Amino acid sequence: VGEPGDAIHCDEALFNVFALLGKRWNGLLVSALLQRPAHFAELRRAIPGLSESILADRLAELVEAGLVLREVIHGPPLRVIYRLTERGEALRPAVEELARWALRYYGAGQPG
Amino acid sequence: VGEPGDAIHCDEALFNVFALLGKRWNGLLVSALLQRPAHFAELRRAIPGLSESILADRLAELVEAGLVLREVIHGPPLRVIYRLTERGEALRPAVEELARWALRYYGAGQPG
Numbered sequence: 001v002g003e004p005g006d007a008i009h010c011d012e013a014l015f016n017v018f019a020l021l022g023k024r025w026n027g028l029l030v031s032a033l034l035q036r037p038a039h040f041a042e043l044r045r046a047i048p049g050l051s052e053s054i055l056a057d058r059l060a061e062l063v064e065a066g067l068v069l070r071e072v073i074h075g076p077p078l079r080v081i082y083r084l085t086e087r088g089e090a091l092r093p094a095v096e097e098l099a100r101w102a103l104r105y106y107g108a109g110q111p112g
Numbered sequence: 113v114g115e116p117g118d119a120i121h122c123d124e125a126l127f128n129v130f131a132l133l134g135k136r137w138n139g140l141l142v143s144a145l146l147q148r149p150a151h152f153a154e155l156r157r158a159i160p161g162l163s164e165s166i167l168a169d170r171l172a173e174l175v176e177a178g179l180v181l182r183e184v185i186h187g188p189p190l191r192v193i194y195r196l197t198e199r200g201e202a203l204r205p206a207v208e209e210l211a212r213w214a215l216r217y218y219g220a221g222q223p224g
Contacts, residue, residue: 017211027130028126031123032121093213
């Protein structure tokens, strides 16, 4: 907590987090995968309004950022499953706090 | 935590939170104001790369969302100060968790 005279500063690490999780769908995908690992089609069903190509882009970005692991399960049938890495899983307390806040001030399921 | 058979669902309240805080600069502005109330010029100095007009837009949006209060202090000189509302202040635990996560996995001040 700052004193009146202190310069307000901005946390660069936090800046990067907001840039990553703030990007449309990314935070929501992390919160979906906090429930359990999921197939592409399940994620698509979970988030209405998200197209296949954008979902693929976002998952690739989360894989690149080290939050999500793309796991190929050799079949047949061959299946791909997405799961959080340790780093992604470590977002659970933060996402739970955000969900608590959202529920408290906006209620469940209320459109924005 | 979901069971393997459960449908992955997406929390609509959380969706709205990510839409609001995820928007470029908004989360960072909230985290800056968690330090203390600040004048417009202080916020601008705190966040390099943020123009005056965009800062004004974002603050107006956060006021509209009920997270920030725009307080006019009659002078002279007349001054405007921005402070978090109770709702904005209630984001503190979530932002602290995010900052902890960012520090752990990305380190302090490391550019993204």
